[in-house]
Amino acid sequence: CQTTTYTDCACFIHLIFYHHHSSSLKTQRRKRKMEIGFLGLGIMGKAMAMNLLKHGFKVTVWNRTLSKCDELVEHGASMGETPAQVIKKCKYTIAMLSDPCAALSVVFDDKDGVLEQICEGKGYIDMSTVDAETSLKINQAITGKGGRFVEGPVSGSKKPAEDGQLIILAAGDKSLFDETVPAFDVLGKKSFYLGQVGNGAKMKLVVNMVMGSMMNAFSEGLVLADKSGLSSDTLLDILDLGAMTNPMFKGKGPSMNKSSYPPAFPLKHQQKDMRLALALGDENAVSMPVAAAANEAFKKARSMGLGDLDFSAVIEAVKFSRE
Numbered sequence: 001c002q003t004t005t006y007t008d009c010a011c012f013i014h015l016i017f018y019h020h021h022s023s024s025l026k027t028q029r030r031k032r033k034m035e036i037g038f039l040g041l042g043i044m045g046k047a048m049a050m051n052l053l054k055h056g057f058k059v060t061v062w063n064r065t066l067s068k069c070d071e072l073v074e075h076g077a078s079m080g081e082t083p084a085q086v087i088k089k090c091k092y093t094i095a096m097l098s099d100p101c102a103a104l105s106v107v108f109d110d111k112d113g114v115l116e117q118i119c120e121g122k123g124y125i126d127m128s129t130v131d132a133e134t135s136l137k138i139n140q141a142i143t144g145k146g147g148r149f150v151e152g153p154v155s156g157s158k159k160p161a162e163d164g165q166l167i168i169l170a171a172g173d174k175s176l177f178d179e180t181v182p183a184f185d186v187l188g189k190k191s192f193y194l195g196q197v198g199n200g201a202k203m204k205l206v207v208n209m210v211m212g213s214m215m216n217a218f219s220e221g222l223v224l225a226d227k228s229g230l231s232s233d234t235l236l237d238i239l240d241l242g243a244m245t246n247p248m249f250k251g252k253g254p255s256m257n258k259s260s261y262p263p264a265f266p267l268k269h270q271q272k273d274m275r276l277a278l279a280l281g282d283e284n285a286v287s288m289p290v291a292a293a294a295n296e297a298f299k300k301a302r303s304m305g306l307g308d309l310d311f312s313a314v315i316e317a318v319k320f321s322r323e
């Protein structure tokens with residue numbers, strides 16, 4: 001600005017502002033036009049579909065228990081009566097379902113399943129946590145009918161889903177991935193493209209295997225401190241100041257010390273992930289004794305009826321085994 005006039009500067013600033021404003025208007029328009037189907041409105045799906053709506057996407061939802069669609073409809077979503085209806089209406093459909101069995105049945109069900117309407121020009125994005133084999137089966141069926149497929153499991157829980165701060169671990173059709181980026185940008189803080197179908201599923205299982213093992217070590221530490229006459233709240237302060245500090249210990253520790261486990265990530269899903277990660281370990285001859293022990297603790301917690309609570313309730317299995 002030192003060598004130019006005030007008018008030059010004002011013009012330049014105006015141009016920058018105009019360019020920025022018009023390109024963000026274009027992005028807004030692209031989002032508004034993008035009609036996204038959403039199958040599965042559990043803890044994660046509800047938060048994710050709500051975020052898409054808030055950011056101007058047109059969203060058509062379906063859930064096995066249809067009444068769970070009501071809240072989304074109140075916020076502007078349309079509703080499909082079946083997965084097939086949603087696929088028929090939308091060019092892109094995201095699924096967020098509990099496990100491999102649910103992911104497969106929504107696609108392959110003889111009547112009203114995804115396959116009934118998937119065809120050339122349509123994209124299916126499954127963000128559920130499943131194993132690579134399940135994802136490959138779905139990919140084969142979708143592409144066999146001319147559609148495109150991306151798997152996109154996410155790391156991050158209920159709160160990151162509400163805040164659009166998930167980490168997306170995508171793999172599969174690159175052109176579909178690129179087209180889905182505006183939606184991924186709303187759902188997450190970072191999207192990884194990991195190559196061929198199966199890599200997203202495997203990466204997610206590795207991440208959750210580490211998380212489940214950490215949660216068990218943490219639970220044992222809290223119980224050990226308490227039973228040794230130490231304050232488990234002080235233990236949290238000490239852990240938080242050192243090299244092991246992390247959002248999971250910080251976020252879950254205080255409620256674990258109060259034996260409170262409101263479900264953000266249901267324990268039954270964490271046990272499913274440990275089971276699938278151990279199977280991946282079997283396939284690759286990777287010895288994982290720590291993960292195997294953690295899986296046993298999650299199984300024990302499930303047998304105690306804790307499957308629908310948060311996965312931090314595994315501490316109850318540690319307490320129980322001492323008694």
Ligand SMILES: NC(=O)C1=CN([C@@H]2O[C@H](COP(=O)(O)OP(=O)(O)OC[C@H]3O[C@@H](n4cnc5c(N)ncnc54)[C@H](OP(=O)(O)O)[C@@H]3O)[C@@H](O)[C@H]2O)C=CC1
Binds near residue numbers: 157
């Ligand atoms: N919660 C979390 O913190 C995270 C979860 N995940 C993964 O995301 C996925 C969803 O998790 P979350 O939302 O917590 O799970 P929920 O248990 O809250 O929701 C599960 C969803 O799957 C549906 N479902 C279950 N079985 C079937 C079936 N046979 N046919 C059709 N629909 C079915 C449920 O429908 P209905 O309402 O009718 O029961 C519901 O919409 C899981 O794979 C989980 O591992 C990944 C990252 C974080």
Ligand SMILES: O=CC(=O)O
Binds near residue numbers: 129155208265
């Ligand atoms: O899959 C669970 C998560 O918190 O990530």
